[in-house]
């Protein structure tokens with residue numbers, strides 16, 4: 001725990017599987033460029049024992065000075081005293097302002113934790129296959145869940161499909177490759193959609209690669225992170241390819257419902 005990190009409860013009602021939402025002052029431990037304009041931000045997590053925590057797959061909100069809250073997936077597994085975020089810097093955009101804040105302030109205000117796209121290792125059926133589909137920085141959310149699954153000794157097959165437009169955007173490819181090298185149940189498939197020069201791997205839409213590789217998705221539990229357009233295209237294609245209703249999880253379903 002850091003002396004500069006602290007929390008105030010906003011909603012102290014703890015549900016069966018969730019911690020109360022808290023607004024915390026978190027010390028900024030470091031900001032570094034991972035590659036392709038994606039920055040890793042590390043924050044110290046205040047120690048509040050049973051009152052503070054998050055599940056693998058959840059996100060937090062950075063609270064700006066004007067009160068605006070900007071959501072970021074937590075890219076690290078729970079049970080550590082620090083949190084990692086992966087932030088894409090879009091020049092001139094809000095993300096640039098956010099990164100300036102992390103670079104200039106010793107501590108920031110965050111509200112956490114949110115989201116229902118969660119991996120609960122205890123809830124898995126031993127026979128089901130875990131499928132993680134990420135677009136660009138969506139890798140961060142998948143990283144949290146995969147690292148948690150490996151930490152908890154999950155033996156289910158784990159398939160990670162990571163889609164980007166150009167291969168330079170695989171900002172932590174070596175990490176995904178190391179999971180696959182060190183854990184026989186992990187399979188990593190990088191997929192490039194647009195800039196294919198000097199790329200000899202899989203190409204096209206990331207979900208098309210999944211459909212090509214699986215005869216049916218009837219034994220799969222799928223976690224998807226990307227734009228609403230991408231996530232709904234994936235959902236439609238997967239359901240048509242045998243995925244059972246209720247076995248696909250994404251934050252998009254809550255913050256950008258189809259009916260809106």
Ligand SMILES: Cc1cc2nc3c(=O)[nH]c(=O)nc-3n(C[C@H](O)[C@H](O)[C@H](O)COP(=O)(O)OP(=O)(O)OC[C@H]3O[C@@H](n4cnc5c(N)ncnc54)[C@H](O)[C@@H]3O)c2cc1C
Nearest residue numbers: 059070071072073086087088090093094095097137140251
């Ligand atoms: C659940 C969830 C998880 C997310 N996780 C991640 C993640 O892990 N990594 C990641 O990089 N992104 C993530 N995002 C996106 C992130 O929340 C921001 O939207 C993104 O960083 C903004 O980047 P931008 O520069 O492209 O935005 P912009 O296109 O510049 O702006 C996005 C929005 O912010 C407003 N805005 C622009 N400038 C300002 C300003 N100066 N002050 C106030 N408002 C402004 C705009 O009007 C617009 O509504 C996530 C989003 C969601 C919903």
